[in-house]
Amino acid sequence: xxxxxxxxxxxxxxxxxxxxxxxxxxxxxxxxxxxxxxxxxxxxxxxxxxxxxxxxxxxxxxxxxxxxxxxxxxxxxxxxxxxxxxxxxxxxxxxxxxxxxxxxxxxxxxxxxxxxxxxxxxxxxxxxxxxxxxxxxxxxxxxxxxxxxxxxxxxxxxxxxxxxxxxxxxxxxxxxxxxxxxxxxxxxxxxxxxxxxxxxxxxxxxxxxxxxxxxxxxxxxxxxxxxxxxxxxxxxxxxxxxxxxxxxxxxxxxxxxxxxxxxxxxxxxxxxxxxxxxxxxxxxxxxxxxxxxxxxxxxxxxxxxxxxxxxxxxxxxxxxxxxxxxxxxxxxxxxxxxxxxxxxxxxxxxxxxxxxxxxxxxxxxxxxxxxxxxxxxxxxxxxxxxxxxxxxxxxxxxxxxxxxxxxxxxxxxxxxxxxxxxxxxxxxxxxxxxxxxxxxxxxxxxxxxxxxxxxxxxxxxxxxxxxx
DNA sequence: ACTTGAACCTGGCGGC
DNA sequence: TGCCGCCAGGTTCAAG
Numbered sequence: 011x012x013x014x015x016x017x018x019x020x021x022x023x024x025x026x027x028x029x030x031x032x033x034x035x036x037x038x039x040x041x042x043x044x045x046x047x048x049x050x051x052x053x054x055x056x057x058x059x060x061x062x063x064x065x066x067x068x069x070x071x072x073x074x075x076x077x078x079x080x081x082x083x084x085x086x087x088x089x090x091x092x093x094x095x096x097x098x099x100x101x102x103x104x105x106x107x108x109x110x111x112x113x114x115x116x117x118x119x120x121x122x123x124x125x126x127x128x129x130x131x132x133x134x135x136x137x138x139x140x141x142x143x144x145x146x147x148x149x150x151x152x153x154x155x156x157x158x159x160x161x162x163x164x165x166x167x168x169x170x171x172x173x174x175x176x177x178x179x180x181x182x183x184x185x186x187x188x189x190x191x192x193x194x195x196x197x198x199x200x201x202x203x204x205x206x207x208x209x210x211x212x213x214x215x216x217x218x219x220x221x222x223x224x225x226x227x228x229x230x231x232x233x234x235x236x237x238x239x240x241x242x243x244x245x246x247x248x249x250x251x252x253x254x255x256x257x258x259x260x261x262x263x264x265x266x267x268x269x270x271x272x273x274x275x276x277x278x279x280x281x282x283x284x285x286x287x288x289x290x291x292x293x294x295x296x297x298x299x300x301x302x303x304x305x306x307x308x309x310x311x312x313x314x315x316x317x318x319x320x321x322x323x324x325x326x327x328x329x330x331x332x333x334x335x336x337x338x339x340x341x342x343x344x345x346x347x348x349x350x351x352x353x354x355x356x357x358x359x360x361x362x363x364x365x366x367x368x369x370x371x372x373x374x375x376x377x378x379x380x381x382x383x384x385x386x387x388x389x390x391x392x393x394x395x396x397x398x399x400x401x402x403x404x405x406x407x408x409x410x411x412x413x414x415x416x417x418x419x420x421x422x423x424x425x426x427x428x429x430x431x432x433x434x435x436x437x438x439x440x441x442x443x444x445x446x447x448x449x450x451x452x453x454x455x456x457x458x459x460x461x462x463x464x465x466x467x468x469x470x471x472x473x474x475x476x477x478x
Numbered sequence: 479a480c481t482t483g484a485a486c487c488t489g490g491c492g493g494c
Numbered sequence: 495t496g497c498c499g500c501c502a503g504g505t506t507c508a509a510g
Contacts, residue, residue: 121487
C-alpha cells in the first residue's frame with residue numbers, strides 16, 4: 011500500500027499517539043511476519059516504552075527505551091491503528107501491542123506481506139534490511155542522482171526510480187506521476203538522460219512526494235490507519251490508474267503498459283518514446299479490416315512494420331534455417347525448405363506450432379526493431395496478428411483493435427478467394443475479449459473502407475495535427 | 479552475471 | 495446472484 015508519502019503520514023499519526031506508551035503485553039497472531047523471531051520480540055519488548063517513530067525509505071523505525079528499535083515494513087497492505095480501549099483481535103491482525111493504560115496498537119495486514127524486526131539503536135542501520143538502501147530523495151544532490159542514473163546504463167528510468175538501492179521511497183504510483191510531470195518516457199534508458207532532465211526528474215520527485223505528504227498520501231483501495239481518515243493525493247494523480255482516459259495536458263489517451271510486471275502509465279505524446287516517433291499497433295482476427303487501418307496510417311506517413319512480411323523473410327535467414335532444420339528435418343527436401351510441408355507438419359500439432367513460433371518470432375521482433383532504428387524521425391504502425399501475445403504490445407503507444415461480424419469477414423475472405431473454413435479455423439482462437447480490453451480504439455469495420463477511415467478521422471488524437 | 483517471473487497472500491471488482 | 499479471472503501502493507528469491 012504505501013510509498014514514502016504514505017509511510018510519512020503514518021509516522022506522523024503514530025507520533026501523535028505512541029510516545030510514552032509502555033508495553034504490557036504483545037499478542038502475536040502470525041509469527042512468520044517477525045523476522046527476528048517471535049519469542050525474543052515479546053521477551054525483549056514487554057516492559058519497554060515507545061519513544062518515537064521515524065522513517066527510513068519505506069520502513070517505519072520504532073524507537074523504544076533501553077535503546078531498543080523495531081524495524082517495520084508495511085509492504086502492500088500493512089496498517090497500524092491505535093485503539094484507546096477496544097483491544098479485541100480484528101480480522102487480519104498480525105499482532106497487538108497492549109499498553110499499561112489499557113490502550114493498544116494493532117498491526118493489521120490483509121495480505122500478510124509486512125514485516126517486523128527487533129534491533130537496537132547501535133545496529134539497526136547495519137541490518138540487511140536497511141544497509142543496502144540508497145539515498146533519501148530529499149537528501150540526494152542533483153549531481154549524485156545524475157551519476158547514479160548514468161551507472162544504470164540501458165535500464166529504463168522507471169525501473170531505476172523503483173530501485174531502492176539507488177533512491178528510496180518512490181513506488182509504482184509516484185514513479186509514473188514523476189515521469190509524467192518530467193515529460194520523460196518510462197522506457198528511456200538511464201544513460202540517455204541528460205543532466206538537465208535528471209535534474210528535472212529529481213525536482214519533480216521532491217515536489218510530488220512533498221505534495222503527497224501534505225495531502226496525507228494516496229488512499230486508493232485501502233484506508234489510512236486512523237479510522238475513517240484517508241489521504242487526498244489520489245485526487246491529484248495525473249496518469250496513474252488513468253488508462254485510456256484523456257491526458258490532463260493534451261487529451262491524448264493515457265497508455266498503460268507493463269514494465270517489470272508493474273502497471274506503468276504515461277502519455278504517448280507528452281512523454282514520447284526515446285529515439286523514434288509514435289508506435290501504433292493494429293491487430294485483430296483475419297479479414298477484420300486491419301489492412302484498411304494500416305493503409306490509412308501509411309498514407310499519413312506512418313512506416314508500416316509488416317510482421318507477416320518479416321515472418322516470410324525469416325525463412326531465408328541462415329540462423330532461422332539452421333534452427334528449422336534441427337527441429338523440422340521432414341520439412342526439407344534436398345537441403346531446401348518446403349514451406350507447404352512445414353505447414354502441414356505443424357498444423358496438427360500445437361507443440362510444434364509453439365516451437366516454430368519460438369524460432370520465427372525472435373527474428374520478426376529483431377527485424378521490427380531494426381526497422382524502427384532506421385527511421386528515427388518517423389511514426390510507425392505495427393501490423394501484427396499476434397500482437398496481444400507479443401512483447402511488442404508494450405512497445406506500442408496506442409492499440410487499434412479491429413474486428414468485424416463473422417458474415418462480413420466471410421464475405422471478405424470469399425472475395426480474396428481463400429479457403430474460408432480453413433482460414434477461420436486457424437483464427438478461431440483469436441481472443442476478442444482481450445482485444446477489446448487492450449485496445450485504445452476498438453473498431454468494428456461493418457461497413458465500407460471509407461466508413462472505417464471516417465471513424466479513424468474522428469479520433470482527434472489521430473486525425474488532428476498532434477500526431478499526423 | 480544478468481534479467482524476468484514467481485512467490486508471498488487476501489479481497490475487490492468487472493465481466494459473463 | 496454467483497462464479498471466474500484479473501489486479502493490487504513491495505520486495506525477495508529462484509529459475510532461465
